Amino acid sequence: MTQHERRLLALYQGLPDAVRAQLLDFAEFLMARHGAGAVEAPKDIPRPANETVIAAVKRLSATYSMVDRDRILHETSALVSAHLLQGKPAADVIDELERVFRRQYERLGSGQP
Numbered sequence: 001m002t003q004h005e006r007r008l009l010a011l012y013q014g015l016p017d018a019v020r021a022q023l024l025d026f027a028e029f030l031m032a033r034h035g036a037g038a039v040e041a042p043k044d045i046p047r048p049a050n051e052t053v054i055a056a057v058k059r060l061s062a063t064y065s066m067v068d069r070d071r072i073l074h075e076t077s078a079l080v081s082a083h084l085l086q087g088k089p090a091a092d093v094i095d096e097l098e099r100v101f102r103r104q105y106e107r108l109g110s111g112q113p
Contacts, residue, residue: 042063053097064101
């Protein structure tokens with residue numbers, strides 16, 4: 001469960017039953033308005049030549065702003081560490097970072113966690 005989900009649940013649990021029902025009605029309204037599968041498209045930010053790994057993380061975070069970075073923190077950190085601490089080539093790490101972000105975006109669009 002993400003930080004936002006925990007916060008929403010805590011807020012929901014703190015409300016009286018009548019207000020909880022209103023919150024659910026509003027959530028259903030928002031879902032109908034924006035569609036269950038509506039996911040913002042990624043921005044088209046080209047990969048510059050000689051990009052650093054840290055710059056790539058920033059670019060991909062901007063490209064896939066709809067992706068919850070908490071969900072990919074472990075993978076992203078491991079890849080950055082592989083570059084910084086183990087000397088894995090930046091281009092290889094950036095390629096893998098792009099796959100991580102893309103995969104999480106595709107999960108988001110399919111409704112998977």
